[in-house]
Amino acid sequence: MAKRVTLAEVAAQAGVSPITVSRALRRPDTVQPDTRARIDAAVAALGYVPDPAARALATGRADVIGVLIPSATNAVFTDVLTGLYDELSETRFDLQYGITRYEPATEEKLLGVFLRQRPAGLIVAGIDQTPAARRLLERADCPVVQVMETGPDPVDMMVGFSHHDAAAAATRHLIAQGYRNPGFLGARMDPRTQRRFAGFRAEAEAGGVFDPERCETTPVPSSVGGGAALLRALMTRRPETDAVFCNNDDLAMGALFEAMRMGFPVPERLGICGFNDLEMMHAAEPALTSVRTNRFEMGVRAARMIRARLDGRDPGPALIDLKPQVQARRSTGGPS
Amino acid sequence: MAKRVTLAEVAAQAGVSPITVSRALRRPDTVQPDTRARIDAAVAALGYVPDPAARALATGRADVIGVLIPSATNAVFTDVLTGLYDELSETRFDLQYGITRYEPATEEKLLGVFLRQRPAGLIVAGIDQTPAARRLLERADCPVVQVMETGPDPVDMMVGFSHHDAAAAATRHLIAQGYRNPGFLGARMDPRTQRRFAGFRAEAEAGGVFDPERCETTPVPSSVGGGAALLRALMTRRPETDAVFCNNDDLAMGALFEAMRMGFPVPERLGICGFNDLEMMHAAEPALTSVRTNRFEMGVRAARMIRARLDGRDPGPALIDLKPQVQARRSTGGPS
């Protein structure tokens, strides 16, 4: 247990006052080059590392950026994290995560945990905060970025896309490929999922091919096995279904396997489209169509916006729409 | 920006001294019930929340448990996180993550970041720390748990399993099912992967069925697409291969799809076994054999060990071996 080296010791070693060391460390250009050199040498010699708690207490602000996501096991969110990391790992900021489990109450609670640290910035997934959570965010006194989704009245900044429109685009693709009886597979049915469903529905209705009976959903979380079960239920009840828009890629993968088991050739008898375009989609047989969402990029952008604001630079537009693209692959090649 | 409510204000409101409030909050049983009641009322009335930085500075210890994992996108690690969360979410401890990207140098650096916060505990994945990192851990002055793996001389505590033995068990299963020319598919080839390979090799040699030419590996990270590519390369070079032990489930899934493309019936022409038993494995067609590793449980156990130590309770054995089980499914049903 090497006891902690303090600023004061560094100062003594360098023959200056503590505050000068503090300045040399935080804004090197505000101290004489030779003073700085002596300080740097002392820091290195003593192996000094600042105490984040002391700094936080003195400044009333922690060098922490809090991130609130619904799930740590869903690749959709972890990809955003990776983007954040990439952009923030060489800065003075630490990331701190909170997992909301899709529970608004948990989100509220974690927001409290973060807020009392007075974080440098906050990144939250989605736009479905409770009124209380939203109020907390609005008063947060730090940059806030909502990611994954766009919507009206951002708390502060926003980078995402319209889930409604993305689902509509996928549905349009299905129709354009010649499918006439498209269905919908959905799980968990959280607000984002429901907006995707709304997009599917709107587009299907516009094309005159919507049938509520071809929508199979469940409140349980998505999984490959769940996708298989949903497809079986749907095809059993509505055998005329000739394509499915799956709320995410896990469901789509499960639907593919179940189609195999039921003997439905994909894409001839059944078209399958997923959502998110995880890596596995392109490798499947047949390769699965999906909607590519730019998750990594969202993380990068969110981090940049926060950094810009913290550095007093122009963060650019407060709302960034990273429009997804439909990645058409063989699984929606069209009915035979 | 409601300005921060401090302990002193609560104390004033309750008509006691600050330290009494402090005690009432941390060890309620050390203050008179009626005093405590007054304090609780004041806390509620003012909406007081403690400042973690001030506490950390005063105690020289943060209520943070640091977690170091190689990847935030690999389900293998996020499942452990979920277990940690489950066990820790209702305690005073916050989790803080660091992603090492499989880079020992990054692990070392992040360890430094954590350590200077004087965390309450540390959880690190694996046993392959650099000597410097290991030294840091040994001097950490807090409980340390190595997870995911077991090995000789734990830094402190350990909960995991032998990757060598788990791979050997899977290989044994392949041989018992009648496969005589098993191959190996591996990616990234980090130390854990290499130990799995060693387990495969040892068991295959013991069964007289090992051929180094049937081992296809790549340094790039695992992916479904990568698994497909590896299988194609292997089957092209060594068409006699009748089964593959895949270093993880992504590779196995890719191998399955590639087998379909190449027209190799699974399991008759080619047996496939994965590793980790992700949810998708059981839902595949055919269902894929894998090795079930108890990742969630590892997280739970690690959290419990740390809590026990912090609470001064007996943490139980310092080394917990959560032996994996081979989940035999149709993909290793045996050669025709």
Next chain:
DNA sequence: CTGAAAGCGCTAACAA
């Protein structure tokens, strides 16, 4: 450009 004084909000140690 550098320093002195004061204090961030909390808790350890001791005392009462």
Next chain:
DNA sequence: TTGTTAGCGCTTTCAG
């Protein structure tokens, strides 16, 4: 059981 006195290590004024 409760209070007093000092700080934890750093940074903010405000001077020099």
